[in-house]
Amino acid sequence: MKGSTAYSSIQKRGLHIGLLPEMAAAVNPSTPITLDHDLDALPEVGRRLTVAQYADHVDDLAARLWAAGVRPDEHVFIYKTAGADHWMLAAAISRIGGIVVNISPALDPATVGVLLERVGRPTLLTDGNKLDTLAEVPLADLTERVITSAFDRPGAISLGELAGAPRVKPVVRPIDEAAVITHTSGTTGIPKLVVHTPRTQGIRLLPQWRLLALLRKKDTVAIHVPFVHSRMVAAMSLALLKEYPVLLLRETDPAVVAEHFIEHRPALIEALPNSLMEWEGLAEDPRAPFGSVKVFSSTFDAIHPGTMSTLLKASDRRGALFFQIYGQSEVGPAVGRAYFRNSAHKANGRCVGWQMPLGAAKVRVVSRDGHRPTEQSPGRIEVAWPGIAKTYYGEQERYDANRKGEWWGTGDVGYFTRFGCLHMLDREVDMIPGVTSSLEIEDVVLAELHELSELVVVQGPNSEAVPVICTHGDKPLDLDRWRAAAAGFPQLADPVQIPEAELPRTATLKVQRLALADQLKDQLTDR
Incomplete structure (x- = not known):
């Protein structure tokens, strides 16, 4: 076969x-599968x-x-x-x-x-x-x-x-x-x-099947995805059917990961955005653990342009690219975009991609106020195709409330540019008055302050935009550098620095923004 x-x-x-x-x-x-754990x-x-x-x-x-x-x-x-x-x-x-x-x-x-x-x-x-x-x-x-x-x-x-x-x-x-x-x-x-x-599950393989056509040799594919996630189904299915040797990773420690990449020299790495951020420092490793990588791939959450640029510059492969897929568990891959070595650092991180070829998902943006969705007045992002999940188990009414005919409401807000790129600005529940996009602020400031390991803008008790920051090694932040980097966002309150270990996260390492805002409520009220 x-x-x-x-x-x-x-x-x-x-x-x-x-x-x-x-x-x-x-x-x-005989296709090999290698694990980093027993x-x-x-x-x-x-x-x-x-x-x-x-x-x-x-x-x-x-x-x-x-x-x-x-x-x-x-x-x-x-x-x-x-x-x-x-x-x-x-x-x-x-x-x-x-x-x-x-x-x-x-x-x-x-x-x-x-x-x-x-x-x-x-x-x-x-x-x-x-x-x-x-x-x-x-x-x-x-x-x-x-x-x-x-x-x-x-x-x-x-x-x-x-x-x-x-x-x-x-x-x-x-x-x-x-x-x-x-x-x-x-x-x-x-x-x-x-x-x-x-x-x-079968329909969702279509966009990625085409992506893997970029790998012409049977080189190793490294997968660092939660074993419980729906994305794991697609990742394993595609790699095995395409006969690619698979390196399945559980560990996140950059030193351990580097050893595996040096030994197996993967041509494609699929990983969580936060894991890729944690591995950025490996770009400076003289052994070039990313040197063999032709394609970096990530779903789950938008990734910062600075991280993509760092990883791409660490690859020795001609034409290396970072392919980002925007989607969610309920809909699978919705839109996608490739970033390249010489332009990733200049990319607008809110541009999450274009609709993919025939047979993939359809995407629309629906007005929230009766006007055409724009950056200043974003609409609700909706997706339609046969790959949408069947239901929420035990919560049919909740599922039905999110679906209008063939269209599924993602819960995100954004708009299409005149070139057809979907810009995702925020989750609707995370929107803050006076802030066009919390995610955009995070993209811009993180690109300026490399000492930051994480930045999350949440709504404070008085509806103010509060930047919560974490630094590498939990070192104190230089406030003068912060003020210079954040000067373009006068709506931001003073930053709150916490140890990164105190960030509430989901199973896929996304920051739970509402939980974080609630966690800081007393501290913010007393300021």
Whole structure:
């Protein structure tokens, strides 16, 4: 089987992650997968395996889950320590017809309890360490059974003890029924559970399939994406079907990451924006850990132009580019834009991209005040295409309130330039009176003050725009340098400096702006 044949099959029949490893092995069984960590669920496997071995391990885990009592149409709620075995377990659940519910290990026990109750007595697949954190959650009332993938505990079914269970035939879920459930980032409260079907997952591969055509050789693809995220489904599917060697990263420490990049020399790196910001310092490493990179890619959140410029200049590849995709869990990739070495530093960070070729999402901006959306009067950004998620699990009314026919409201505001570029200015809930775009302010000031590791503009108790800053190493900020860099934004209040560790973040490292504003409320009121 060729990769293009497998891809065509997915477009017709949908993407079933339980069948994906087997399909990829049929394309090329020897494609290597390298990990930067051991698999808790399969400690004997090591850190280097082929796609054929990967597929066999998924089949083995599916057999163990079946032996543990999991059956088709059941929801299996995965809440475990971060690792690539999470994605393998999700594929195994899918392989026997279960509905995967991917939950970030970064969520607190109280939130996990709320989501368990919303799903309605699912099987909980966890590990002993995470199970210990749920001691105050009434699991007997909220779950059908508890299965541990590692570090077993009394009262839970051990997958390890089910090794050698008889293999079972795959069960294929209907193309328009729930297959994988992921959750939103939770920037404004309890995360929503986003329902993906085989059809919606398959459709979302189209824009990225074309992007990977830029890599003409079978060079390594490095992926640093949360294993629970819907983006992981697309990233792994595309890399394996295209026969690219995969480097799956869990670690974020720049020194550790540098060693892996130097050893494996990836041609494409996909990572969270905040991780790429953390790795910027590697551009100065004389060993050139980014030297081999042809394409940097990021979704999840807008990334600052200065970061893109730094990374691109650290590449030795001719024509290196940074491809940014704007989208969200509910809609997948909506628009995209390429940035290049000689111009990224001059780019307007609010220009998140252009609508992609035929077959991809449609995007419109709807007026909020009856006038044509502009920078001064941005409209609501809406997306339409068959890749939109089916529903919010247990919150159909909330989903329906966000959808008008084929159009989905993203919650972001912006406008189209006369050249057709979508400018995303802010989340609507984060808008501050007198501020055109908090994100634009952050782009501009971060580009001027390299000592800043983070800058977030939030609304203060008197509706003022308060810049919250963090510095590398939590060193004190030079206020004279701040005033010079922020001179173009007189609407800003005096900055508040906090340690970066105190920033409330989501599972994908986005700053929870409303939570941050609430966290600082007493301090700001007393000023």
